[in-house]
Amino acid sequence: MFIFPRKRFQEHFIRDGPTGSVGTANGSGWMQEDDFHFFLEHFKNHVRPSKENKALLLLDNHASHTALKNIESCRDNEIILLTFPPHCTYKLQPLDRAIFGPLKKAINTACDDWMRSNAGKVMSIYDIPSITRSAFNVAITAKNISAGFAATGTWSVNTDIFAEADFLPSQVTDRILPNPKPEQSSSVQETTANVENRPHTPNPTIGTIEFNEARALTQVTSTDQATTSSINQSLPMNNANEPVASTSRARTHLATTSNVFSPESVRPLPKAPPRKNNQPNRRKIKSAVLTDTPIKMK
Known part of the structure; x- marks a missing residue:
């Protein structure tokens, strides 16, 4: 699916794109609530989920994904929406692990070939679908797709896919508890400035x-x-x-x-100081099955 930074979408924008691709347009060129709803219809038509064969859709907590009408659409069409925990897609997202890297490399190669074949011309956004088409079949293969699910431990299921060393980067951002217990107050008052x-x-x-x-x-x-x-x-x-x-x-x-x-x-690694609580009512985002949990908090 291609999203163009235009007010209105025209079919000739994706005329030379990959077979079966669709497109939308909005002022920013980024995913919006209506664009994701359009993608869900495209997804449903190709996957064809049913009560006997439900479809699992893995995604992040972007606002367009958690919109009420999109969750209701997935419930009505037997699509299970499962969100990732924040800042974990580089480890848990199959596309990040095995698809996006080869695809970007193939697109860069296709761009170089296009510029050699079109000397003196300037590449525009309308050339992107045709360039993507030549790179799509190189990177989006059954082998890479299977490797993405295996690398994240999604399928086949592997609960030991991540070792303790995979969690080490979070040590330098361990933050002090906002309200420490009295017996722990003396051990948690040291901030980054004190360490340095x-x-x-x-x-x-x-x-x-x-x-x-x-x-x-x-x-x-x-x-x-x-x-x-x-x-x-x-x-x-x-x-x-x-x-x-x-x-x-x-x-x-x-x-x-x-x-x-x-x-x-x-010289110990510095720890991140406590966050300034500028938004006291902000809800913490966690991994959730959007189609199984309450979709509207009262």
């Missing part, structure tokens, strides 16, 4: 690393300089009272020690 402005205190286990690395990490404050002197006393000295360079034996000792040094222990 506090002195850099080395890790207590820093004495197990090599001298040169310790000196590079502990020359910021006077406290660090005192720690450096304590490290120097623990290292072996030669005749010139200089620290002995690290040897393979020392490295072996470092590898077998139970204390593992991490740069994060010296």
